[in-house]
Amino acid sequence: MTTTLAARPRSDVAARPPRAAGRRRGRPSGRAGAALGVNAILILGSAYMVLPLLWLVFATTKDASSLYGSNAFTPGGAFLENLQQLLAQDGGIFLRWLGNSILYAGVGAVVAGFIALMAGYAFDKFRFRGKDTLYGTVLIGVLIPNTATVIPLYLLAASIGLTNTVWAVLIPAFCNPFSVYLARVFSSGYLPDATLEAARVDGAGPIRSFVSIGLPMLVPGFVTIALFQFVAVWNNFMLPLIMLQDRDLFPTSVGIFLWQSQVQQNPEYSPLVIAGSFLSVVPLVVAFVLLQRFWRAGLAAGSVK
Template identity: 45%
Template sequence: MSILTRTDGSHAPSAAAGRRPRPGASTVIAMVFMVLVAGYMLLPVYWLLVSSTKSQGALVTTPGLLPARWHFGDNLAALFDHQDGVYSRWLLNSLLYAGAGSAVATVLAAAAGYALATYAFRGREAVFSVVLGGVLVPATALALPLFLLFAEFDATNTFWSVFLPSVVSPFGVYLSRIFAAASVPEEVVEAARMDGASEFRIFRTIAMRLMSPALVTVFLFQFVVIWNNFLLPLVMLQDERLYPVTLGLFTWQSQTSRLPELQTLTIVGALVSVVPIVLTFLLLQRYWRAGLAAGAVKS
């Protein structure tokens, strides 16, 4: 770096020293690639936004990516009025399945992960290996065995046939164990035991607070998984009043050949169904980031 000498004998950096280095070719290529990937990922969202504002006629006659006359308000009113407001019922069902299921799954995952990280017992690593194996098993492989199991108890086509399988989260147990091992000091647990605190109280008042970033992450992941769950409700449910929004929109889409107006309602319904997920991520994103960072720590 060249240096300029001032009249008082001190040195000052040259103008070239204050310039920012020009980005190299690899940086430009990486930026262009990321912009293209982001555009590719956001293109379906843009299409969904534009299509939900069109009437049924404009949806068929105009190009998909070009806007037409604004009919979003009419489409939204028709969505919630169709079949005596059955879409509202589907939306509430999804909120109940995903909200309550994620909360219970988070508590169970926290308890299991804390136990695996804190207590030393024979077969602990074997249990953890089974949990990791559960992460690798696809949900599609479990749908039929679950149906046969619930059929033995005559529990298919009920709320519980969709809710109970959703409260098990092997990934949540894995993340909870990793985070508990990193964030719950053994000294704090031993001190609480010496003060006479029960194991349940230690878990409820100390461990869960220290593990809260990871638990929010578990809740978010499980919420998205349950909200987007389609195959299990399809296998389990026959009563339309118990449908989640994913299965309800599928039934509408399958009827568009007979009832073309359902195409617009399906598109608007898909847009509305994304809103709860987006709001949940926005409200809990800072905890979610902290949990993801903690999940990268090795035990």
């Protein structure tokens, strides 16, 4: 009886190593499959984003006759001609549209970023009555699409006579609930409470603490919010389409749409639409390249928090 009981554990122990070895041998193949799947998804996502941009670059080099009659990724020889025609069309109206877009997006990004930074700082560091309820309202605003607020904004602007003015586009861009949410995340991640407590002990008030300590430490977060806001205002289409009637106030999105609506009657507008779309992407690329150091730091802080 004793011999039987002693033999069973030995047989169990002897049987376990092959199973463990089999499991170890199976892990690399599973990891390789997971890595292959992830890389395949990343390649498909990259192709989805890069191929339209490549098509736009090649299409900008073609005239109207070869735009749809040749291979999509075959370069043409009309790049400079298309740009000259674009800049000379209607007395150079595209340059005015481009300047309007830079004005709307630049001012909207800076002012909205600063307002969002102050609001996020207040929600994170201050204690006041109704704070949670008010912040919940901000989060609800994040869930509402911008297109749903275009008609109410138009009615409000019309009631005070702001339609067909620059302010009809700028004022709605100054307040973005998602930017306020990001600003609170950045404030809690970049700005420790102990730093502000030390400033208060030294005699700094709330405003001085924010300007002298909080604002310099939140610069990466401000740049990230401003970049998101710049892209959102630059790509905004419905609001200026509804608010503006004067062609001289159009941004590039509405101006290119105006030309696109005439392509069926006049196919010669096709190179103008393509070249205008190409030039309208350049400021976005320049902004991201110049500010990517702050942008990456801001995203890293937000993800860690």
